[in-house]
Amino acid sequence: MKRFKIKITGIVQGVGFRPFIYNLASAKSLTGFVLNNSEGVDIEIQGPENLLKEFLTEVPYKKPVISLIRELTHTEINVIKKESEFIIKSSKNLPGKFVLISPDLALCQDCLKELFTLSDRRFKYPFINCTNCGPRFTIIKDVPYDREKTTMSEFEMCSKCRTEYNAPSVRRFHAQPNACHDCGPSLSLKDSEGRSISADDIIEKAVDLLQKGKIIAIKGLGGFHLACDAQNEEAVFTLRKRKIREDKPFAVMVPNPDIAEKLVDLTENDIRILKDITSPILIKRKKEDSGIAESVAPNNKDLGIMLPYTPLHHLICKTFGKPLVMTSGNKSDEPIAFHDTEAISRLSGIADYFLIHNREIYMRCDDSVVREVNGHIYLLRRARGFVPFPVFLPKKSSCSILACGGMLKNTFCLTRDNLAFISHHIGDLENLETLNSFEEGIEHFKKLFSISPRVIVYDLHPEYLSTKYALDSKIEKKLGIQHHFAHILSCMSDNNLPNKKVIGVACDGTGYGEDGKIWGGEILIADYEGYERFAHLDYFPLPGGDSAVINPYKSAISLLIRAGVEEDIILNKIFPGYKEEYFIIKKMIETGFNTVDTSSLGRLFDGVSSILGIRNIINYEGQAAIELEQVSDPEINLSFSGNYFNKERRVLEYINLIKNVVKAKLEEKPTSEIGGVFHNSLVEMFISGISSAGEEFGINEVVLSGLSLIHI
Ligand code: ZN
Numbered sequence: 001m002k003r004f005k006i007k008i009t010g011i012v013q014g015v016g017f018r019p020f021i022y023n024l025a026s027a028k029s030l031t032g033f034v035l036n037n038s039e040g041v042d043i044e045i046q047g048p049e050n051l052l053k054e055f056l057t058e059v060p061y062k063k064p065v066i067s068l069i070r071e072l073t074h075t076e077i078n079v080i081k082k083e084s085e086f087i088i089k090s091s092k093n094l095p096g097k098f099v100l101i102s103p104d105l106a107l108c109q110d111c112l113k114e115l116f117t118l119s120d121r122r123f124k125y126p127f128i129n130c131t132n133c134g135p136r137f138t139i140i141k142d143v144p145y146d147r148e149k150t151t152m153s154e155f156e157m158c159s160k161c162r163t164e165y166n167a168p169s170v171r172r173f174h175a176q177p178n179a180c181h182d183c184g185p186s187l188s189l190k191d192s193e194g195r196s197i198s199a200d201d202i203i204e205k206a207v208d209l210l211q212k213g214k215i216i217a218i219k220g221l222g223g224f225h226l227a228c229d230a231q232n233e234e235a236v237f238t239l240r241k242r243k244i245r246e247d248k249p250f251a252v253m254v255p256n257p258d259i260a261e262k263l264v265d266l267t268e269n270d271i272r273i274l275k276d277i278t279s280p281i282l283i284k285r286k287k288e289d290s291g292i293a294e295s296v297a298p299n300n301k302d303l304g305i306m307l308p309y310t311p312l313h314h315l316i317c318k319t320f321g322k323p324l325v326m327t328s329g330n331k332s333d334e335p336i337a338f339h340d341t342e343a344i345s346r347l348s349g350i351a352d353y354f355l356i357h358n359r360e361i362y363m364r365c366d367d368s369v370v371r372e373v374n375g376h377i378y379l380l381r382r383a384r385g386f387v388p389f390p391v392f393l394p395k396k397s398s399c400s401i402l403a404c405g406g407m408l409k410n411t412f413c414l415t416r417d418n419l420a421f422i423s424h425h426i427g428d429l430e431n432l433e434t435l436n437s438f439e440e441g442i443e444h445f446k447k448l449f450s451i452s453p454r455v456i457v458y459d460l461h462p463e464y465l466s467t468k469y470a471l472d473s474k475i476e477k478k479l480g481i482q483h484h485f486a487h488i489l490s491c492m493s494d495n496n497l498p499n500k501k502v503i504g505v506a507c508d509g510t511g512y513g514e515d516g517k518i519w520g521g522e523i524l525i526a527d528y529e530g531y532e533r534f535a536h537l538d539y540f541p542l543p544g545g546d547s548a549v550i551n552p553y554k555s556a557i558s559l560l561i562r563a564g565v566e567e568d569i570i571l572n573k574i575f576p577g578y579k580e581e582y583f584i585i586k587k588m589i590e591t592g593f594n595t596v597d598t599s600s601l602g603r604l605f606d607g608v609s610s611i612l613g614i615r616n617i618i619n620y621e622g623q624a625a626i627e628l629e630q631v632s633d634p635e636i637n638l639s640f641s642g643n644y645f646n647k648e649r650r651v652l653e654y655i656n657l658i659k660n661v662v663k664a665k666l667e668e669k670p671t672s673e674i675g676g677v678f679h680n681s682l683v684e685m686f687i688s689g690i691s692s693a694g695e696e697f698g699i700n701e702v703v704l705s706g707l708s709l710i711h712i
């Protein structure tokens, strides 16, 4: 007879870990107890030594799928006499300690089955969940993760639910959001003024409205979606107009993988991704005969699709039976709405109806977006299903750090030990709502993970609201990090690289440089300690600064002038109708008035897109580059001839590239071909720069980072 004290840290709360331990111990007739503490799980277990060892070996292999064991240690302690059973003790709160928290998870197969079983007591219950699925991050107000510290605290469990909650052998044992028709949250339907609409069956009523082409704001896990029939052009167009979202694509939710396959080509791997507990939006090439309304993704060959991930989504999708537009519940660039009253006031000009419920969302969290390239999955937006799981850093940091992030697609990051807690997608820090969301998010993360940062890190761009926040912060130690160096460091950490020099390639749109210019096409020699700028895209003047970002023709004209393309060709063959703008830009470049030098690759893409007549003015970030990519033929193997890397000046030279693009355009080569050749030439340009860096520094590891364009 022996007794072990076992400590487990990691993601072991709210994921069915204690019932798992209870069942494993009980099956071996071991005695003792398990309890949650603020660090993880404590176990004391007693029995014959061979069975105890068996228990220790089996824990890491048989643990619940969504749990993550970071550390498991055991020590022998004194045997306790007269102990006859294994029990689950109530939680213990240790101040200053912390536990990892699970993300929100898609509905599990067991709950899905019950949802559509007529005899089940939760038949068609829109909030069915268990320890393997359901809301977590978005409903937690504080730690430890117990019902009273979540937004479920106001619902008192009925006797049946409580019995399940207290029965260790049941899937709902200590499932904090456990609920049913009798005791849990319920749905309501409201009109655009917030007046209740009565209906015998709210789901059927909502589906009927969708079939009639209405737009419904649906409250989900991390916020509101705006939903409408994805095959009804009029409905989608109306939504686009009301949302003031001119061209940026909408995501689509499909009832099941079979229907998804009618819209896009799916591999087995794609289906696995879609059905994963993280349930992300997957971007795929749209089929020609998909039947999806043109307004879902104008001028875009791709489509972002996802499967239903909450019971409410399953009920709606199954009844509706067709693809639904499911786009973030916001207007233009505001953050996603997540409180009922706020949603009704902000979305009342967009949604015809509101399908809401009385389970409060405490933290907003958007859908995650992934893209698959040659079998690899790339996260374009890391949010629901992933956050707040940490990224494990290669090295333990000596103190906690708050990194404030950039302006566009902001996320912040807090570290402790060797863990980096990257926030959910905050959005573009351009307005008060997003800034509030950023500040609230930071406070919430600090509380959840007991972090008091000692150092605050910011982007060098003086105008970013995140930078201003850092400079105004009470944290005394402040550290500015160059944007592209940060890109390379994040990629190194993400891939768990040790601290040695790499060739870091950042392909980006905008990043404030150490010389006050706008960087963006960079080759750095970097390690965790610092970097040296080895080479960059040769500077060209950006007339009008930020206004050039939304008017790609400005970059185009600047590049054409720099490349020495004749005025006559620019005015008559490339930009007829832009005579006035041309002379203004020419003057600005000559005098340097309101003009900043840039090595931005994003602006080079913009310029070429505009020269080829694809897009002169954009209405969402990266649109010109995305549309250039969309028309470019990926099968083209050719590239423009010429050496694009200048070893002496250490610059990537765009002049020949632009000249060749113009020549091909004047020869009336198809845009798809020119686009393809341009992309290949750019790759060769970088390869020659990278090779040169490799030879000079004797480094053969290359880290690629920078621009990730979100299409959703
Ligand atoms: Zn479940």
Ligand code: ZN
Binding pocket: 157, 158, 159, 160, 161, 162, 179, 180, 181, 182, 183, 184
């Ligand atoms: Zn109940």
